[in-house]
Structure formats: C-alpha cells, structure tokens
Amino acid sequence: MAMAESSMPQPTNKDKPGISFSPEDYKAVDRNLDDPIVIMAQVEEPLVKKILMDPGSSADVLFYSTFQRMNLSDKVLQPSSGELVGFSGERVSIRGYIWLRTTFGDYPNSRTLEIQYLVFDCKSPYNIILGRPSLNAFNAIVSTVHLCVKFLSQDNKVVTIHGDQKEAVYNSEQLPPLVDLDPRTNHQERPMPLDDLTKVQLTNSENKYTYLGNVLRDTERAQMVELLRQNVDLFAWTPADMPGIDPNVICHNLAINPSIRPIAQKKRHLGTDKRITSLEETQKLLTARFIKELRYSTWLANVVMVKKNNGK
Known part of the structure; x- marks a missing residue:
C-alpha cells in the first residue's frame, strides 16, 4: 500500500520513563483475553468511540462514514494513490489523506498530536484504526494480555487507557457512534417559524x-x-458597529495551562476561498478593535474555518 511520507516525531529522548505492564493493569470484567483493544479518543472536536488499536497496521485509517459524520468536507482531503489490500485479497482505493488533531487521555494526563489518516470508503465495525505510525508517535505500547494501552503524556508521565470490551463487540446492524460532538459541528434542526x-x-x-x-x-x-x-x-450589523467593548462586559479567555510547553501545529495552507474569507473576517475584527495583531517567531495554530447557519 502506497502511503504519503509522515513527519511524525520519533522517540529520541533517553530520559523518558520506561513502560511496563503488571497484573494490576488488567481491569476487564470479562475474562476473554482475545478481545481487541478498542478505545475512545478526541479527534479534532468530537470524541470518537470504536477506535481499534492495531500494531499490525502500517497506516492510520479513518473510514469515510466516520469522516462524513464528523462533518468534514471532501475538499480538505489531499490526493493519495494506492490501495488497501484485505486478508482475502480484496482491494479498496484510498480516497485521500487528512491531518487531524488527535488527543489520547484526559487533561492534564493527555497528549495531542497531528495524525495523518488515510481515508477509505468501505464498511467497518470501527470508526478509526490506529496503526504503527500513530502508536510510535504517541510512544504507545499495546498489551493484548492486559487489554490496555500505555503512552507518554505531554509531561512524560506514563498514562494507561483501558480497552472498552462492550465497544469491542461487533454489531453489524449499527454504525459505530461518535459522542459528545462540539455544538459548532452538531447540525441539529433548529426551531423554525410556523408561518411564512x-x-x-x-x-x-x-x-x-x-x-x-x-x-x-x-x-x-x-x-x-x-x-x-x-x-x-x-x-449591530457588523463588528465595527460595536467597537471598544469593555473586557469587563465580556471577554473570551483560552483555558490553557501556562506550565505546559506549546506545541506548534504543522502549518497548513488554506484554499483560495478560505484564505480570502479568513482575511476579510480578520479585518472586520481588527477594525472593530476586538483583536490586535501580535507577532511571534514560532507558528502555533492553524486557522479553523467554521460554517455559520447560513452556510457561509
């Protein structure tokens, strides 16, 4: 299978703690040790269930049905050639690849990385399959005997995620669920006027x-x-119609831990339409004095475009 080159960081620090397993790590209720290790992780905004940890896979796979339910656009897919070859020899073409921010664990015992997913349009009991590229990037070790995975958090602590045996049970009649979707990506029907x-x-x-x-x-x-x-x-028809709002009235703060070293995201290039829209919206906020320009020598985060209810 052909796969685009990955720039994921590889472990080089000899001071990182060792990862080991003991009988106390086994927390499963069912004594069936042959269950796959299926976990939940945050991928961009939503929490995603039914993620299979598969050290035997040479790629990280995001299935197209999951891709659609995450409200991702086909326009963000990068072209990629190659095929996925199944156990019985069947071949599935790659629709493309996408980099998505993926988080293991819960803050502060967590770690977030940009993972390159190959997108395939085929049926699967899982939402995502995480293979060797992401497991190596997270410094994660999978133990099928203990039904858990251990990884190094952002501050180099060993964190354990136990597999969910209930989610590991395959149900062919249901699509694997996404949970706790961010309100901005949850397009539920809104109340509408009864009359024209x-x-x-x-x-x-x-x-x-x-x-x-x-x-x-x-x-x-x-x-x-x-x-x-x-x-x-x-x-207020535009942001410029209400300039100079006192921060004591309303102010947005980022909930960050100042003791944690910022992680620079891999810089992405916006398409022409998104770049123009981003500049227009930024200029509106600058004109209204809602924001001000600061210059940093290190790139931290990419612009995230969110559609409004009117589709713009």
Missing part, C-alpha cells in the same frame, strides 16, 4: 434588513416596520 416570512428592508442599504411573519395584520405590520426603522441604529 417576508423580507423587510430597514434602510437604503441592501445589507440592513429583517424578516416579519405574514401572520401579522397590516396595521401591526406597519407599526412594527416603523418601530424598527426608527431604531435601526440600535442594531
């Missing part, structure tokens, strides 16, 4: 408008439109 809406222009600017329900009587509608037009200056 009509667009109402509030000023001469085509960008300043609203919608009113057709259930209103003519007199009510006229009064409502007049009220809105008289107070049109109270609406």
Whole structure:
C-alpha cells in the first residue's frame, strides 16, 4: 500500500520513563483475553468511540462514514494513490489523506498530536484504526494480555487507557457512534417559524434588513416596520458597529495551562476561498478593535474555518 511520507516525531529522548505492564493493569470484567483493544479518543472536536488499536497496521485509517459524520468536507482531503489490500485479497482505493488533531487521555494526563489518516470508503465495525505510525508517535505500547494501552503524556508521565470490551463487540446492524460532538459541528434542526416570512428592508442599504411573519395584520405590520426603522441604529450589523467593548462586559479567555510547553501545529495552507474569507473576517475584527495583531517567531495554530447557519 502506497502511503504519503509522515513527519511524525520519533522517540529520541533517553530520559523518558520506561513502560511496563503488571497484573494490576488488567481491569476487564470479562475474562476473554482475545478481545481487541478498542478505545475512545478526541479527534479534532468530537470524541470518537470504536477506535481499534492495531500494531499490525502500517497506516492510520479513518473510514469515510466516520469522516462524513464528523462533518468534514471532501475538499480538505489531499490526493493519495494506492490501495488497501484485505486478508482475502480484496482491494479498496484510498480516497485521500487528512491531518487531524488527535488527543489520547484526559487533561492534564493527555497528549495531542497531528495524525495523518488515510481515508477509505468501505464498511467497518470501527470508526478509526490506529496503526504503527500513530502508536510510535504517541510512544504507545499495546498489551493484548492486559487489554490496555500505555503512552507518554505531554509531561512524560506514563498514562494507561483501558480497552472498552462492550465497544469491542461487533454489531453489524449499527454504525459505530461518535459522542459528545462540539455544538459548532452538531447540525441539529433548529426551531423554525410556523408561518411564512417576508423580507423587510430597514434602510437604503441592501445589507440592513429583517424578516416579519405574514401572520401579522397590516396595521401591526406597519407599526412594527416603523418601530424598527426608527431604531435601526440600535442594531449591530457588523463588528465595527460595536467597537471598544469593555473586557469587563465580556471577554473570551483560552483555558490553557501556562506550565505546559506549546506545541506548534504543522502549518497548513488554506484554499483560495478560505484564505480570502479568513482575511476579510480578520479585518472586520481588527477594525472593530476586538483583536490586535501580535507577532511571534514560532507558528502555533492553524486557522479553523467554521460554517455559520447560513452556510457561509
């Protein structure tokens, strides 16, 4: 199977603690030691169940059904040639590959890395298969005897993740689930008006408008439109319409641990449309003085584009 070159870090530090297993590591209820080791991990925003730890795999595999339910776009897939050859000789073509931020463990006993996943469109009882590339990158050791995996956290502590025997049971009638999806990627249906809406222009600017329900009587509608037009200056149509908000009113803080060394993500290049949109949105925030420019010599994080409800 052909596979793009990986730039994952390899363990070189001789001071890292050793990883060993003992009978106390075995926590499974069922004494069936032949179960596969299936865990849950955070991949980008959602927590993903049904992740098979497979040291026998030469690649990290993300199945296309999971890719779609994570609301990822085919446009982010990078082209890749090659095929996956199954046990009985069947061949499945690679749809492409994608780098995704993957986290083992729970903070502070966790570690996050960018993992290159090959995306395949075929049926599987698992959402993801993690093979040797990611296991080596995480300094992870799998013990099928103890039904667990151990890895080194961001501060070089040995952390244990026990396999979930219930999730390891194969059910061909159900797709493996994703859990705890981030609200920004959970496109549930929102409440909608019961009646039809009509667009109402509030000023001469085509960008300043609203919608009113057709259930209103003519007199009510006229009064409502007049009220809105008289107070049109109270609406914030763009970030620049409400500059200089006191941080004591509202302020967003990143929940970070200052004692942890920042990890620089692998820099990605945005497509033309996303790059233009990113610059436009950034300029809006700069104009409104919501943000300010700081220059660092080290690249830390990539821009993440999130679609609004209107699809933009």
